[in-house]
Amino acid sequence: MIDKSLNQAPAGLESLAQDQEPMEIEIVDPEAVHIKAGDLEIDIETGEDEGFDDNLADDISEGALATLAGDLDKSIDQDKNSRKDWEKAYTEGLKLLGLHIEERTEPWDGASGVFHPMITEAVVRFQSEMITETFPAQGPVRSKIIGKETNETRDIDQCPR
Secondary structure, eight states: OSSSSSTTOTTHHHHHHHSSSSSSEEEETTEEEEEEETTTTEEEEEOTTTTTOOOOGGOHHHHHHHHHHHHHHHHHHHHHHHHHHHHHHHHHHHHHHHHOOOOSSSSSTTTEEEEOOOHHHHHHHHHHHHHHHHHHHHHOOOOOOOOOOHHHHHHHHTTTO
């Protein structure tokens, strides 16, 4: 039984949304729209000759555009600052994995400069498997007593190596 939906919203969005002021959009008539979001109020007058794909920035006042740009710039800076620790951990992890990109001009401009630790990983795995075969925990020699087991043969088989 699956308790959560595959398309479930991220946890905590409700609390973030409660902190925001609601946006009000009022359509006075088909040729005029009033938008209010917090302290920002925008009146858009549309004419019959204007189409769906028109640039709304042409109809918004310079003050409202400056406010929108300032809010957007502030939000972008907050986003970058909030993920700074994550970005640092991510880039350090890539360095530790041996995956890095290098601008190359040889053998031609734009040649791939990606390095990957696959060969190093293969060498380490080979060495770790071979060391256990070459030097097993019970010693380098595997012995088995064939024939009648006596105290003397048992002592020889169990001697330190």
